[in-house]
Amino acid sequence: MTTALDSSILTLVTFIPLTGAVLLLIMPRRDREARWLALGVSIVAFLASLHLPVHLARSQPGFQFEINHAWISNPNIHYHLGVDGISAWLVVLTTFLTPLCVLISWKSIHERVKEFFILLLVLETALIGVFVALDLFLFYFFWESTLIPMALLIGMYGHGRKVYAAIKFFLYTMIASMFMLAAILWLYAKAGTFDFVSVQTAIHNGQVEGFAAAAPWLFLGFFIAFAVKVPLFPFHTWLPDAHVEAPTAGSVLLAGVLLKMGTYGMLRFNLGLFPEQSRSNASWIMVLALIGIIYGALVAMVQPNLKKLIAYSSISHLGFVVLGIFSFTQAGLDGATFVMLAHGVSTGALFMLAGILYERRHTYEIAEFGGLATPMPLYATFFLFVTLASVGLPLLNGFIGEFLVLSGAFRARALYGVLGATGVIWSACYLLWMYQRVFFGKVTHEINQTLPDLDGRERAALWPTAVVALLMGVAPLIWLNAIDPAVQSTLSPLTQFASKVVGQ
Amino acid sequence: MNSAAMLPQASDYVRLLPEIVLTVFGMIVMVMDAAAEGRSKDRHIEKLLGAVALIGSVAALAATLFQAQYPGFAFWNMVQVDSFSVFFHFLVAAVTALVILTSFDYMKVQQIRAGEYYALILFGAVGMSLMSSAIELVLIFIALEISSIATYVLAGFRRRAAISSESSVKYFLLGSFATAFFLYGVALMFGATGSTNISTIGTLLRSGQIPLLANAGVALMFVGLGFKVAAAPFHIWTPDVYEGAPSPVVGFMSTAPKAAVFAVLLRIMFEANAPGRVGLIWVVAALSMTIGNLGALVQDNVKRLLAYSSIAQAGYMLVAFAALPNNGIPAAMFYTASYAAMNVGAFAVVSHIGGAGERSVTLENYSGLGRRSPLLAATLTIFLLSLIGIPITGGFFAKFYVFSAALQANLTGLVIIGVMNSAVGAYYYLRIIVVMYMREPQQEIPVPSIPVGLGAALAISLGTTVYLGVLPGRVLEYASRTASAWLR
Numbered sequence: 001m002t003t004a005l006d007s008s009i010l011t012l013v014t015f016i017p018l019t020g021a022v023l024l025l026i027m028p029r030r031d032r033e034a035r036w037l038a039l040g041v042s043i044v045a046f047l048a049s050l051h052l053p054v055h056l057a058r059s060q061p062g063f064q065f066e067i068n069h070a071w072i073s074n075p076n077i078h079y080h081l082g083v084d085g086i087s088a089w090l091v092v093l094t095t096f097l098t099p100l101c102v103l104i105s106w107k108s109i110h111e112r113v114k115e116f117f118i119l120l121l122v123l124e125t126a127l128i129g130v131f132v133a134l135d136l137f138l139f140y141f142f143w144e145s146t147l148i149p150m151a152l153l154i155g156m157y158g159h160g161r162k163v164y165a166a167i168k169f170f171l172y173t174m175i176a177s178m179f180m181l182a183a184i185l186w187l188y189a190k191a192g193t194f195d196f197v198s199v200q201t202a203i204h205n206g207q208v209e210g211f212a213a214a215a216p217w218l219f220l221g222f223f224i225a226f227a228v229k230v231p232l233f234p235f236h237t238w239l240p241d242a243h244v245e246a247p248t249a250g251s252v253l254l255a256g257v258l259l260k261m262g263t264y265g266m267l268r269f270n271l272g273l274f275p276e277q278s279r280s281n282a283s284w285i286m287v288l289a290l291i292g293i294i295y296g297a298l299v300a301m302v303q304p305n306l307k308k309l310i311a312y313s314s315i316s317h318l319g320f321v322v323l324g325i326f327s328f329t330q331a332g333l334d335g336a337t338f339v340m341l342a343h344g345v346s347t348g349a350l351f352m353l354a355g356i357l358y359e360r361r362h363t364y365e366i367a368e369f370g371g372l373a374t375p376m377p378l379y380a381t382f383f384l385f386v387t388l389a390s391v392g393l394p395l396l397n398g399f400i401g402e403f404l405v406l407s408g409a410f411r412a413r414a415l416y417g418v419l420g421a422t423g424v425i426w427s428a429c430y431l432l433w434m435y436q437r438v439f440f441g442k443v444t445h446e447i448n449q450t451l452p453d454l455d456g457r458e459r460a461a462l463w464p465t466a467v468v469a470l471l472m473g474v475a476p477l478i479w480l481n482a483i484d485p486a487v488q489s490t491l492s493p494l495t496q497f498a499s500k501v502v503g504q
Numbered sequence: 505m506n507s508a509a510m511l512p513q514a515s516d517y518v519r520l521l522p523e524i525v526l527t528v529f530g531m532i533v534m535v536m537d538a539a540a541e542g543r544s545k546d547r548h549i550e551k552l553l554g555a556v557a558l559i560g561s562v563a564a565l566a567a568t569l570f571q572a573q574y575p576g577f578a579f580w581n582m583v584q585v586d587s588f589s590v591f592f593h594f595l596v597a598a599v600t601a602l603v604i605l606t607s608f609d610y611m612k613v614q615q616i617r618a619g620e621y622y623a624l625i626l627f628g629a630v631g632m633s634l635m636s637s638a639i640e641l642v643l644i645f646i647a648l649e650i651s652s653i654a655t656y657v658l659a660g661f662r663r664r665a666a667i668s669s670e671s672s673v674k675y676f677l678l679g680s681f682a683t684a685f686f687l688y689g690v691a692l693m694f695g696a697t698g699s700t701n702i703s704t705i706g707t708l709l710r711s712g713q714i715p716l717l718a719n720a721g722v723a724l725m726f727v728g729l730g731f732k733v734a735a736a737p738f739h740i741w742t743p744d745v746y747e748g749a750p751s752p753v754v755g756f757m758s759t760a761p762k763a764a765v766f767a768v769l770l771r772i773m774f775e776a777n778a779p780g781r782v783g784l785i786w787v788v789a790a791l792s793m794t795i796g797n798l799g800a801l802v803q804d805n806v807k808r809l810l811a812y813s814s815i816a817q818a819g820y821m822l823v824a825f826a827a828l829p830n831n832g833i834p835a836a837m838f839y840t841a842s843y844a845a846m847n848v849g850a851f852a853v854v855s856h857i858g859g860a861g862e863r864s865v866t867l868e869n870y871s872g873l874g875r876r877s878p879l880l881a882a883t884l885t886i887f888l889l890s891l892i893g894i895p896i897t898g899g900f901f902a903k904f905y906v907f908s909a910a911l912q913a914n915l916t917g918l919v920i921i922g923v924m925n926s927a928v929g930a931y932y933y934l935r936i937i938v939v940m941y942m943r944e945p946q947q948e949i950p951v952p953s954i955p956v957g958l959g960a961a962l963a964i965s966l967g968t969t970v971y972l973g974v975l976p977g978r979v980l981e982y983a984s985r986t987a988s989a990w991l992r
Contacts, residue, residue, distance in 0.1 A: 073977050075904065112875060141895040155942040163942045178927060189911070
C-alpha cells in the first residue's frame, strides 16, 4: 500500500514551511502580504501533516512513511525520514501551533515583519525535521538548525535583556549538543553508519566494537544534550530568561515544541540505543525529574512575572514527562508522550494569552493586573479554561497524561509516584492563585478598566487550542491508539529490565 | 643528451598553459594601462582593464580544464601536471576571478588608479599556479617569489592610507626573511640528498636512513612556508598586514597563496616523505588554532578578527598534514577549497561595507546590518556559520574530514584541542552575527546597494560554500582519487 504520496509526505511536510520562507524571501517587502503568505503556508503544512495520523497503520510496529535515499557517500549519510505513532503526533503538534503563532504575531510584530515570518517558517522546518529524521547526522543537523532561528527570534524581536537571553540560550544548548555530536561520531566510527535503525540493530546484536566500555559515556553524551533542552533540573536556568524576553510566538514554539525535542530525544535515542544504561541510570534521572516537578512548581508560585510563572510551570510539567519515560512502563511512556502533546497545546495557549495581555499593557507583572474579568470577560473565560486544562482537570487534556505518568511511576517505585502526585497539587496552587490575582477582585489600576476584550483574530488563534484541549480530554484514544504500539516497540528491548524495576 | 631533447616540446607548453595565459593577460593589462595614460582619466578605461583581467582569469580556468587532459611532466621534470596540480590551478584561477569581480566597485569607491593592480593580481596568480605544479624545489622557490612580490605590492595599494604602506613594508620585510629560510632549507636538502627534485628526494628518504641534514632542511623549509600560510608562531605579521591592505587583496592573499603553499607543503610532506613531519605539524597546528582563536576573541576590528580567524583556520588545515596520507591529503584539499570559498566571500562583504577609505571596519559599524542591508547580512552570516563549521556549509565537512583523518592516525590529543578551539571560535564569529542582527547602530549609515560584480562574486562563493556543504561527495572523491594516484 505504499503509494507515491506515502513515501513523499514527510518530505512535503518538512519542506513546505521552508518553501514558504524562500517565497517570502524573494517577495517584495509588504507586511500585509507577508503575514497572509505565512499564514497560508503554515496552514497548508498543517493540513498536509494530518495525513500522518490519518493514514498511520496503528497496529504496525516500526517506522512508517519512510523515505531513504543515499545523500553523501563519505561520510555515509542518508536522507532517511520516517515516523511512528509518537513522532507523527509531535509533527502535527508543530504544524498545529505554527499557524496560531502567525496569528498571534499579526499585530505585535510590526518591524522587520518579513524576516520574522521567514525565521518562524525556517524554525518550523527544522522542528519537523528533528522529529522525522532517522539518520543520526540528519537528526543532529535539524537539531542544530533550530538554534539559529530561535536565537534570532529572541534576540531580534524580544524585549528587555533580549540579547543576553538569546546568547545564553544559544550557548547552553550548543555546548550541550556538542557532547551529543561526539557520541554520534563515535557511533559512526564504530558502526560505520549514521542510520538509526542500523545502529540500533548493530548495538543490539553486539556488533559494535568497544561498545560496552563506551556506552555509559555515549548515554551521557546524548542525555546531556537532551536534558539541557528539556530542561531538566539543574540545567534549566536558560529557560526563564529565554521565555521572558522572547516574543510571544517564540515562547509558544519554545515551550510547545522545542522542549519536546529533548524528551523526544530521550525516548527515541537514550531508550532506543542504550536500554541497559537507561535502566542503570534511571533512578537518579527520576530523582532529578521529581526535583524538577516540585522545584519548578514552588518557584513558579512565587513569580511576580506572568511569563516567568508559565516558564517555571513548563519545567514542572516536563518533569512529569521525564518521570514517565524513565519509569519504563507502558502507562508511563504513553502518559509521557501524551503530556508532551497536552503541554504543547495548553502551555502554547497560556503563552498566547500572556502575549495578548502584553500587547495591551506592555508588562507581564501580575501586580499590574487584577479584576480583569470585568473589562475582559471573554479573555478571562479562555484563560480559565486553559488554566484548568493545565492544572489537570479531568475531561481536559492535562489530566490523562499526568494520570498515566503517575500510575507508571507508582508501578516503578511507589515513593516516586507519591512525590510526583504532589506536583499536580502544586500546579493547582500556583495556577489558580495566579488566576485569582489577575482576574478577580476589584480593578486595581485605572488603565485596566478600558482594556479591550479579544478581537476576532485573537479568538481565531485561541479557539483551536481550546477545542483540542477538550477533545484530548474526552477522546484521548485518538492519540493513544497511535502512541501505544510505538511505545510498545520502544519498550520491547527494555521489558526485561523493566520487569526487574517493577520487581523491586 | 642531444640538443633536440633540450628543446621544449609543444606538450611542455600545454602543461604550462594557465601560467602562460595569465602572464599574457597581465602584460596586456599593463600595456593598455600605459597606452591610456594621460589620454583619458575616466573610469571607462579602468573598467576595461578590469574586464580584460577577468577574461584572463577565466581563460586560465579554461586552460586548466584543457590541460587536465594532458597529464605528465614538462620542462625536464620540473613541472608535473596531474589531478593534484589541476585542482589547485583551478582554485587559484577561480579565486583570482572572484577577487577581480570584487575589486571593480572597490577601486571606484576608494578612488584608486587601478592600472597595474589587475596586472599584479594576475602575476601573483602565475606564481601561485606554478607553485602547485612545480616538483622541483628551486622552481618552487621562484614561483613563491613571483607570488610574494606581487602580493607585497598589492598590500600597499591604498596609497593614501599610511596603514597600508605600513602593511606592505611589514609584509615585505618579514616575507623576504621567511623566503630566505625556505631557500636555506632547500640548500640543506640538496646537501643531504643531492637532489632538488621532490620525487627523487622522496625515493632517497624512503630507501635509506635519513640524514640529520634532511631534518634541518625540512624544518627550515617549513618555517618559510609556515610564514606564508600564517601559521603560529610565524603569524605575527598577519593582523597588521590584513588590517592595512585593501580588503579584496586580503581576500586574495588569505586564500590563493595559502592554497598554493599548502599544495607545496603537501608535496614536501607526503611525496618527499619529510622526516619529523608529525611532531612538527602537531606543535604548529595546536599553536595556530589556539593563538588564532584566542587572539580573535578580543578584536573589535573585523579585518583583524578575520586575520586571527585565518590563523586558526590554517591550524585546522595543518591538522590534516599530521594525519596519514591516504585521508590526510584529501582532507587538506577539501579544506583548502571550502576555506577559499568562505573567506573570499567574507572579505568581499567586508570590502563593500568598508566604504570610502575603509572607515567602516569595526564591529560597531556592523550593528543593525540585518536591517540596513538584509541580503549582505544574510550572506555574511552564512560565511561565518561555515567558518564555525555548522552543518550544510562547506566548513562543516572540511572540519569533519580533517578531524576524522586525524582520529584515524590516532592523534586524539590534537583532535581534542581542535574541537575545543572550534567551540571557542564559535563565540567570536557569532559575535559578528549578534551585532548585525541584535544591535542598533548609533548613527544611521546607509549601505550602498550591491553592485553587479560584487553580487556575482558573492553568489559564486555562497553557492560553492553551500554546495560543498550539501553535496561534498564529488570534490572529496576527486581529492581521494588524487591521493590514491599519488600513493601508488
